[in-house]
Amino acid sequence: MSTVQLAAARLAAARLAPARSLLRCHSARLSSTAAAAPPSSYRVVVVGGGAAGLAVSSTLSEKLGANEVAVVEPSEVHYQQPLFTFVGGGLKSFKDAQRPTADVIAPQAKWIRQAAAALDPAQNTVTLADGTRVGYEYLVVAAGIELDFGAVKGLEAAIGRDGVASNYSPMYVQKTFEFLQAVRGGNALFTMPATPIKCAGAPQKIAYLADELFREKGIRDRVSIGYYTALGKIFAIDKYAAAMDAVARSRGIGVHLLHDLVAVDGPARRATFKVLGSGPAAGETVTVPYEFLHVTPPMRAPGFISRSALANAAGFVDVNQHTLQHARFPNVYALGDCSSLPTSKTAAAAAAQARVLKHNLLRQIRGAAAADAAPAAEYDGYTSCPLVTGKHKLVLAEFSGYTGQPHETFFFNQANEHAFSYWLTADVLPAIYWRSMLKGTWSGPAAIRKVANPTGSG
Ligand SMILES: Cc1cc2nc3c(=O)[nH]c(=O)nc-3n(C[C@H](O)[C@H](O)[C@H](O)COP(=O)(O)OP(=O)(O)OC[C@H]3O[C@@H](n4cnc5c(N)ncnc54)[C@H](O)[C@@H]3O)c2cc1C
Known part of the structure; x- marks a missing residue:
């Protein structure tokens, strides 16, 4: 099939989708000329059953009916990650933050209990970890963002032991409170990387909870708290940056801007930061001893997305920032942390995005009449x-x-x-x-x- 024919096929799926049988024929035609038909095919495949994927797949499976929507999600446990700050601070239990995926996935949706390994939007298929392919008429990508502990030298060996923890991972979030309680004095360091991350406030939230804990234990005067951020200000939005600067000052928390964690020596309990920017110390490294280190690891788009034709230059799914529809494949949408949407990656953002995505996707599925009846919805960031x-x-x-x-x-x-x-x-x-x-x-x-x-x- 030529590139032009493929583009026409994609447009057919996207614009002329009123009759399902028509699209099924289209899929079959595509498959017979290009590759064997995938063993299973769904009207909508949602990749990722996290906060964003479930918000979308619940409504779509209810509207489209049983087994029309498949959710590709490998994890047996669903985590409410916004609670991880409270878990790390000892204010909520880890149990509060988790439920079996089976209990939160919509009953009408087909749960495919595997990871997606590859996306092939030209063939309208998702390849699973075991190599089987799943076909779709419409694809929603909601696979979150990947933690990259390996990007910091020594961190993979250090994390989870000897005072090094992270609220960002279900594996290490409980270690935060455990290690905070063990502190008797010395330096407690909190880091924020240079990459895009989810919930850009969480790296500093835990510093305030630690400050409060140390005060309650009567050891605050023996602990020096430092917030080391690779960014040039404490928070992206001026109004809240001013507020957080004042909070940090009033608590005696040292804020070290443009300091990027590059190495951790776990046994020696030393963290090394590279100084960013263009100041006199730019390019130098600073090594700081610690008793406690809370790391926010660098993050990146999941590899199966960044390797696919759906990715933008940074590896995230390249969608229109208002409609959430893919820039080149009109039967593909994305939302949440894996999307290219230029806003702060949070569950709150994903909830607002889900409303827009569902409206626009259902409008597209229902065809020209629905498009005439209701304008496309737009996400405002x-x-x-x-x-x-x-x-x-x-x-x-x-x-x-x-x-x-x-x-x-x-x-x-x-x-x-x-x-x-x-x-x-x-x-x-x-x-x-x-x-x-x-x-x-x-x-x-x-x-x-x-x-x-x-x-x-x-
Ligand atoms: C410590 C911390 C504090 C936070 N605080 C807040 C807060 O206060 N408020 C707020 O709004 N947000 C907060 N967030 C951010 C929020 O949790 C995320 O932005 C939100 O979960 C994004 O939803 P998502 O569905 O895009 O990603 P996720 O919820 O991470 O879901 C992604 C899903 O994709 C699955 N997946 C991964 N790879 C694959 C694959 N190959 N194939 C199929 N599925 C795959 C994963 O298993 C996961 O279930 C916080 C996050 C953390 C870690």
Whole structure:
């Protein structure tokens, strides 16, 4: 099949999708000329059953019917990762943050219990880890972002022992509280890498919880807390950066900008940072001894995505930032941490993206009549980062990553530490996550904002 014919086939799947049987014929025709037909095929395949993938697949499987939607997800356990900060800080149990995947995946969806190993959008297939192929008419990619502990010299050997922990991994999140409790004095270091990461506030949140813990134990004067970030400011959005600078100052936490963790010597308990930027020390390295080290590892797009035709230059799924439709393959969408969307990667962002994606994909599936009846939905870059600063204190950052402006839900100044914001994040949002977001019925606080703070101003 020529490139032109393939492009025409893709357009057929994308634009002329009203009749399912027609598309099934199309798939068969594609397969017979190019490769053997995949043993199974679905109207929609969702790769990844995390926060974003389940928010999308629940609604789609309900609307499209049983076994029309398949979810490719290898993990038997689903983690509510926003709770990991609380687990690491000793405020929630690890059990609170997990459920069996079987309990959270929509009953009408077909769960394929494997990892995707390759994506072939020209053939409309996903290859699984065991080599079998799964066909689709529409693909949604929601496979998250990969932790890359190996990118820091010595880190793979050091993590999980001798005072080195990370809230970012279910394997090491419980180590954070265990090692924090063992601290008697010395340096407690918290790092933030130069790569894109999920929840860009989490690297510093745990520093505030550690500060509070050390104060409660009466050892704060014996512990020096340092936040080492590869970035040039403490938080991307000016309003919240000013608030967090003030919080760090008031707690006596040293903020070291443009310091990128490059090596960890576990047995000697020493962390080495490279100084970034263009200042007099740029390019030099600084080695700091520690008693406790919380690492936020560098992250990258999953390899099976970055190797595929769906990736942009940075390896993430190359989608239109408003419609979430792929830039070159119109029957492909992506959302959440694996997408190219230029906003902060959070579950809050994924919830808002899920609403837009579902609207636009269903509109496309239903064809021209639906397209005439309703305009395409557009994502505005909304995201939220609840910056926990203590047991009952939290700065509730809400903003658009597209405009860099606050987009707050409530009428009070959310840059101030509030007990209400803490309660919302620690107790209300986790329940919403299990009961509503994963079932596809929570798409963020827009409706509340309309009443509580109609302009969204911060
Ligand atoms: C410590 C920490 C604190 C956080 N705090 C907050 C917060 O306060 N607020 C907030 O909104 N967000 C927070 N987040 C971020 C939030 O958890 C993520 O942004 C969100 O989970 C993204 O959803 P996702 O579906 O894109 O990725 P994930 O939820 O990570 O899901 C990706 C899924 O894809 C699966 N997968 C991976 N590879 C493959 C493959 N090859 N084939 C098939 N499936 C695959 C994985 O098993 C996983 O189930 C935090 C994250 C962490 C780690």
